[in-house]
Amino acid sequence: MVMTNGYEQNENEKTLDILNLTQLEADAKKIIPTGGFGYIVSGSEDEWTLQANRKAFQHRQIVPKALSNIEDPQTDTNVFGLGLKTPIMMAPAAAQGLAHAKGEVDTAKGVAKAGGLMAQSTYSSTSIADTAAGGEGAPQFFQLYMSKDWDFNRSLLDEAKQAGVKAIILTVDATVGGYREADIINHFQFPIPMANLIKFSEGDGEGKGISEIYASAAQKIGPDDVKRIIDYTDLPVIVKGIESPEDALYAIGAGAAGVYVSNHGGRQLNGGPASFDVLESVAKAVNHQVPVIFDSGVRRGSDVFKAIALGADLVGIGRPAIYGLALGGADGVYSVFEHLNNELKIVMQLAGTKTIEDIKHAELLNVQY
Structure with missing residues (x-):
């Protein structure tokens, strides 16, 4: 264990024997300090949307295709011009030092070993450069929480470009922080500095709650902001936090190179729809653009x-992935990706799909439970 400002950070480095990913939550709870675990696991308000995110997958059923004459399904794919071994990516997630002493550096190592794509957060525990270095050349995206202070935004974007990130993810659904009761109950304040905030006017994040962190965030974000980031960085910009076809089309109209359907893991607007339930309508509006x-x-x-x-x-x-990080560091993250990939391959085989492209043409039944 490493002690940082009175907060215990474990240093586990090991592969994991995973039964299922749900089990990891209970295991991680035993080793992540209460405040940190509450911040990671919780959703907003009474967590209706957090729970709906899981239940929504029951609304569709996969049609088995037994006479498809295939074997050895392949999970490799090419997206944004990047050749990846898996369609599973690491979503941007803040403050991974709450789970492990090496934080995002170890996450980047594990994702790279799995052949996946890593997205690092503005509010990472480790710097943009260090996180990028952890991936040892594997593709990474940088996620921007746009600040009211454009000089701060420019500083982060400059660092991201210098670190060699392949795209910018602009998060647009977090202009304020969701009302997260676990943080209130635990009197949670970030005990570990956020590396990207240390050198700038927002301070380092240490000793602040999530509402204080978000206080510096831009609370007015529109298509012009998407254009501004594209023009400044000359990198692809992906807009994250899209839950409606209209917003998807606004983003594309502003020049976005990708649309990211997400409700922030149920951490922002409670009472909003499960992301899975809006995915099809958003994808149809995007129409492969x-x-x-x-x-x-x-x-x-x-x-x-x-x-x-x-x-x-x-x-x-x-x-x-963060639970895997807590339990096993870089190897734990790799174990999570490998387990999920192995489950995916089993499903692909039973559904008669050889490739990721085949999945895109697979038949799902629309049911309601």
């Missing part, structure tokens, strides 16, 4: 399959 990324509630290979079948090109995971 740009790639679609999806996250929120993914715990099974069948979830990944269903999301791709409804229009996602990449499927993000957050909490399960």
